[in-house]
Amino acid sequence: MKLQEIREKLDLALKSSVQSLDVEVTAAYSSDILSDVISHAREGNIWLTLHTHSNIVAVAVLQSLAGIILVGGRQPEEDTLERANKEQIPILTTKLSAFEIAGRLYELGIRG
Numbered sequence: 001m002k003l004q005e006i007r008e009k010l011d012l013a014l015k016s017s018v019q020s021l022d023v024e025v026t027a028a029y030s031s032d033i034l035s036d037v038i039s040h041a042r043e044g045n046i047w048l049t050l051h052t053h054s055n056i057v058a059v060a061v062l063q064s065l066a067g068i069i070l071v072g073g074r075q076p077e078e079d080t081l082e083r084a085n086k087e088q089i090p091i092l093t094t095k096l097s098a099f100e101i102a103g104r105l106y107e108l109g110i111r112g
Contacts, residue, residue, distance in 0.1 A: 001025055001108060003066055003090060009102055012069060012092040015076050016084040023090075025066045028105045030098050034059050040091070041072055045049060048098045052076050057083040057091075067072070067091065071098040 004021035006081045007014060014021070014048050026038070026044030031037050032076060041047060043064040049056060050076050060068055067090035068074060094101050102112075 001110060006105070006108065006110070007047070007092060009108060010101065011095065012094050014080055014090065014092055016069075016089060016091040018067075018085075018088055018090045021067075021090055023085055025110060028102060029065075030102050030112075036081060038062060043056070048101055048103070050074055050098070054080040054081060054083045056080065057087055057089050060066050060089045061087050069094060069101060092101045 003023050003025055006025060014088060018069045024044060029041040029045045030048040032049050034055060037047060037059050041063045046066050047068045048070045048071055050071055056068055056107050057080060073095045
């Protein structure tokens with residue numbers, strides 16, 4: 001499923017200025033431990049996290065992730081947005097918890 005379709009179906013707010021959300025999401029990965037994401041997330045995954053700092057963009061680039069969803073109403077820091085825009089990494093936000101958004105992704109057919 002394309003990231004744009006997920007964004008629309010789950011009412012996610014796009015925070016970075018990515019030109020296109022026409023990227024295929026292969027699975028979802030939820031973790032707040034960066035080394036865990038580096039070790040286990042795979043290319044094309046959408047990452048669910050509560051972190052808002054710029055290191056999340058570096059991890060997303062390293063793992064070729066489809067994008068990042070910030071959970072629990074958290075908003076990205078300004079330098080995080082600058083880096084995401086430079087690296088073309090979509091950052092989306094939701095007021096839902098990681099548990100809730102993971103469940104909704106699962107209902108859409110996105111698995112872990």
